[in-house]
Amino acid sequence: MIKKTVLTIIVFTVFLACKNDDKKTETPVLVEIEHETIETTKADSILAETIAAHGGKLYNSANYSFIFRGNTYHFKNDETNYNYIKVSKKGDLVIKDVLKNDDFIREINGNVIQLSTKETASGKAVINSVIYFATLPHKLNDKAINSKYIEKIVIKNKTYSVVEITFNKEGGGEDHEDEFYYWINNKTKKIDYLAYNYKVNKGGVRFRSAFNKRTIDGITFQDYINYKAEIGTLLKDLPKLYEANKLKELSKIKTENIINLNKN
Numbered sequence: 649m650i651k652k653t654v655l656t657i658i659v660f661t662v663f664l665a666c667k668n669d670d671k672k673t674e675t676p677v678l679v680e681i682e683h684e685t686i687e688t689t690k691a692d693s694i695l696a697e698t699i700a701a702h703g704g705k706l707y708n709s710a711n712y713s714f715i716f717r718g719n720t721y722h723f724k725n726d727e728t729n730y731n732y733i734k735v736s737k738k739g740d741l742v743i744k745d746v747l748k749n750d751d752f753i754r755e756i757n758g759n760v761i762q763l764s765t766k767e768t769a770s771g772k773a774v775i776n777s778v779i780y781f782a783t784l785p786h787k788l789n790d791k792a793i794n795s796k797y798i799e800k801i802v803i804k805n806k807t808y809s810v811v812e813i814t815f816n817k818e819g820g821g822e823d824h825e826d827e828f829y830y831w832i833n834n835k836t837k838k839i840d841y842l843a844y845n846y847k848v849n850k851g852g853v854r855f856r857s858a859f860n861k862r863t864i865d866g867i868t869f870q871d872y873i874n875y876k877a878e879i880g881t882l883l884k885d886l887p888k889l890y891e892a893n894k895l896k897e898l899s900k901i902k903t904e905n906i907i908n909l910n911k912n
Contacts, residue, residue, distance in 0.1 A: 691795035691811045694832060698785050701837035703867035707786040710867060711909040716778055716902070722909070723779045734775045747775050782869065782903045785830070785839060792816045798829070803841065803887045807834045810884070829883040838868065841890075843883045853877040855886040855895055865908045872901040 703710070713722040722733040732747040744755040752772050753760055763771065780787055788795070798810040813828040831841035843855040856872035863869075875895035877886060889895050 689795065689797065691797040692789075694797065694809050694811055695785065695788050695795055697837045698830075698832050698839065699789060701868070702785055702839070706866045707783065709910070710783070712864075712867070713905075713907045713909055714782060714869075714903050715905040716782070721775070721778055721782070723783065724909070732775050732779050734778070745771050745775055747772055781872075781901065783867075784842070788813060788830075798884060800834075801831075801887065803831065804891065806840070808832060808840065809834055812883075827883065829886075831887065839870075841887065842872075843886045845879075845883065851879055853879060853881045853883070853886075854898075855890060856901065857890065860902075864906050865911065869903050869906055871903060873897060874899045874901055 699707075708725055708727050711724045713720060715721070719734055719736040722731075722735075724731045729749055730747075731749075734745040736743045740757075742757055746753050746755070750772075752763075752768050754763055754767075754771060755761070787793075792815050794814045794816065796812040796814075798812050800807060800809055802808070808831040811830045811832060813830065815826065825847045826844055828842060828844045830839050832838070833840050838858075838861070840858050841856065842858075843853070845851065845853045853876070855875040855877060857875070858870045858872055861868060861870040874897070875890065876898050877889060877895055881889070886895070
């Protein structure tokens with residue numbers, strides 16, 4: 649546990665009378681009245697370095713578009729506010745999903761349509777998930793997140809710090825029961841591997857290896873090879889299975905045609 653002590657000082661002005669006359673002099677007296685201790689865990693410290701390495705404060709005003717699996721996504725951040733957009737085409741239909749500060753609407757050919765609760769939840773989950781992974785590790789310091797340092801290990805002759813991420817039910821979304829591991833390169837401070845187990849759709853275990861890393865106007869984007877492991881496999885065991893070529897490759901997660909809209 650890393651502890652930072654903040655010392656609060658109040659300055660009192662004390663009037664002292666001289667012995668020989670009635671004149672008074674003002675003497676400042678410093679009085680310590682409070683100690684406030686802020687505790688920062690090792691996981692918090694590692695994640696702070698990782699977020700800084702990937703883009704840091706640039707995320708707070710980021711405004712990018714990209715293509716993922718044929719659909720166009722756009723995310724615009726304004727400190728704690730955000731506006732996410734997904735545009736897809738099906739024949740003559742142009743479907744536009746907009747998620748703005750948790751408010752979700754869908755337009756088809758420019759007309760807002762009514763959605764069921766289930767459709768709204770599904771639309772939110774899709775757009776949130778795609779942008780969450782595309783902008784990792786930006787959201788890893790959210791209030792709903794719990795972080796825990798696990799260990800330091802070596803994968804393919806490189807040293808990594810392993811951080812576990814879980815979510816509070818409140819604010820953690822529909823997938824708050826999911827568990828994530830991040831393997832953070834001790835030299836670059838960037839995420840080279842991640843893994844998660846999920847509960848929905850009968851559950852599953854996934855391991856991702858980053859490739860095609862590129863930095864666009866200060867923010868790092870990277871693609872991933874997506875692997876599958878048997879349900880019940882411990883996340884901490886996945887690197888050994890990966891090095892032994894015992895994981896099944898499922899797909900490649902590619903973020904393409906990235907454009908910084910703040911420059912346009």
